[in-house]
Amino acid sequence: MKYLASVSAIVVFLLLFRVSRVGGKTVISIDDDDGGGGQSIRVDLDLSHVVRVVSERFLSVAIDASLMSDEKFVNLLNSPKLRTLAKALTPAFLRFGGTKQDFMKFKPQGRYFHAGDNNVCEKLELPPFLENKLKQEWLLQSKTLLQEEVEGKYKKTKFSEYAVDLLYAFANCSGLDLIFGLNALLRTPENSWDSANAKLLLKYCGSRQYVMSWELGNEPNSYQKKAGIRVDGYQLGQDFVHLHQILQKSTLYHSTGLYGPDIGQPHDSHKDLLPGFLEAGAEAITACTWHHYYVNGRDTSLEDFLNPVVLDTLATKIHEVLETVRSVSPGKKVWLGETSSAYGGGAVGLSDTFAAGFMWLDKLGLGAKLGLDVIIRQVLIGSGTYHLVDDNLDPLPDYWLSLLYKKLVGPEVIKAEVHTNFATKKQVRVYLHCTNRKSTHYKQGAVTLFALNLNKDQVTITLPSHIANSTIEAFVLEAPEPGKQSLYSRSVKLNGEVLKMVDDRTLPALQGSELPPGEPIKLPGFSFAFFVITDARAPVCK
Known part of the structure; x- marks a missing residue:
């Protein structure tokens, strides 16, 4: 009973993304990471068509x-x-x-x-x-x-x-x-x-x-x-x-x-x-x-x-x-x-x-x-x-x-729809676009998932076996120090490094962190991030 009480106290915060194929759609499920089933959030990502295209000057x-x-x-x-x-x-x-x-x-x-x-x-x-x-x-x-x-x-x-x-x-x-x-x-x-x-x-x-x-x-x-x-x-x-x-x-x-x-x-x-x-x-x-x-x-x-x-x-x-x-x-x-x-x-x-x-x-x-x-x-x-x-x-x-x-x-917006009764659903907010095609660093068909975590606790994202070996680049933005007070900071860390100009005419290289295949993606509490799934092969992004 003591174990169950502990689980119920943290279930609202500890989430796990799970990706699978349902009816031709990629489905991301977010479950509590307590090992006991618990609540879940399902996000349908339909890579088969573009919802709309915004201006390149969006x-x-x-x-x-x-x-x-x-x-x-x-x-x-x-x-x-x-x-x-x-x-x-x-x-x-x-x-x-x-x-x-x-x-x-x-x-x-x-x-x-x-x-x-x-x-x-x-x-x-x-x-x-x-x-x-x-x-x-x-x-x-x-x-x-x-x-x-x-x-x-x-x-x-x-x-x-x-x-x-x-x-x-x-x-x-x-x-x-x-x-x-x-x-x-x-x-x-x-x-x-x-x-x-x-x-x-x-x-x-x-x-x-x-x-x-x-x-x-x-x-x-x-x-x-x-x-x-x-x-x-x-x-x-x-x-x-x-x-x-x-x-x-x-x-x-x-x-x-x-x-x-x-x-x-x-x-x-x-x-x-x-x-x-x-x-x-x-x-x-x-x-x-x-x-x-x-x-x-x-x-x-x-x-x-x-x-x-x-x-x-x-x-x-x-x-x-x-x-x-x-x-x-x-x-x-x-x-x-x-x-x-x-x-x-x-x-x-x-x-x-x-x-x-x-x-x-x-x-x-x-x-x-x-x-x-x-x-x-x-x-x-x-x-x-x-x-x-x-x-x-x-x-x-x-x-x-x-x-x-x-x-x-x-500019291409792809449908990302969340389905859940989970109380904190709206505190993890997810959007999906084709990756910027002018960025020659990525293959055709790449997609960019960007997410906000309004919770103080970390969200864990895992991918299913059929795309577990896909290359993912993570760009995680956090306040310089842990804790809520650091949200008042006028600085920001990208993958652990505080961002600064090199000099008045030079911006730093904004490098992503390549994740090992199959390893869960972690979105820290009070953070937002971009995840480029380079091997998504989305037909609408080619």
Whole structure:
């Protein structure tokens, strides 16, 4: 009886994956490792067809428009380190936008350079002493911007050709596809969008042959709160039609991407905004964008970041948006145009730590599975605490997670369905894609299983005899030290080694750990990992 009591106390945590073939499908069963049968989780992995294919730029990044609040800070984009980090995330979109974009005007000053010139990438490199000075000053500027956010009073600013040049040069030198967010709060007396300033910017960018896409406005559902202006869905759609007509007349931008309306996640108070916008302006946009954050950054905890109930709220919001778009504009692609863990600039001490990776990786897995085409991470650099690089421009845990995702995960989503009555089912979350085919290291037909373990105890994964000899490479990401407190760390270990840049221009080789054939796969407590099954021979991945 004492033995049985011990077993029942640990059965919730100790799991064992078992793989077999059922009806032409690969089935992974997860059993408690107590030797007595116990509870089980079965995961069906159907390698016979692809559920959907997302954009090759699925994981994309943003630069917060606050960086241009004083355009001297845009020079930080000339940091060789930041360029190295950005380049490694290609292919990706680079969205320039956020709250501040709707309080900014383009004011030509005759100070410019051609960002498309040969050797401009080398010419613009920021000297170390100037980079350090700007980083120190940016810390003070970030506090000012945070105060604006808290008070809800946003200072209007101007930017010149030079700031645009710097932004475009960064995107161009890094190989990212720039999306520029225009100010939608420039209104006429009739409350339609005043396009005069945008035309001025478009004319300049066109004269320089700057190839980019466009957005108009950021979170129009909050215009009343932020600026005392209300714009309904129909008018918003008309504003986009207006911009689309302007782009159509441009030699360079007539077929460029136009994305919007960048609304916040669905709430009762503005649920009519998206349908109204789509009815009036769906034909003008290339993809429909919306924003999502799980929690309020000023009122959250580590428990929220590890809570499967919190993670599952994303699915509800995705379904709501997809249902609206499909009913009004069927076939229109849907993007998460801005997203991270917590709104209000992020959660201090959480959004830039290892713990944030659970929300980020689950969002990538769930978003692709449910039908989002692109997810744009807020933010590569900018104000707040949800960035991918720290104040020294060194990569944070979510950067390394994003880099591994880019390296190992392809755009083809494969069905992975869990069946169980097990109480902690949702605390072990599993997703499956074809392995990134651009990674020549792996054979055709390889698949990448990525998993999150929200439990404190280890999960053990074993493979059945018919694929026991398959080569598996494991990429396990953990906090630097054992225990829950280490989840607050701004460092991350890959297979036991803390990840760091070799130097400002060199990233480390992200090596997997090849597992001995037939040996169980171990997923530690409070960790997430990518497992590349190189000999899966999935026909849909060839």
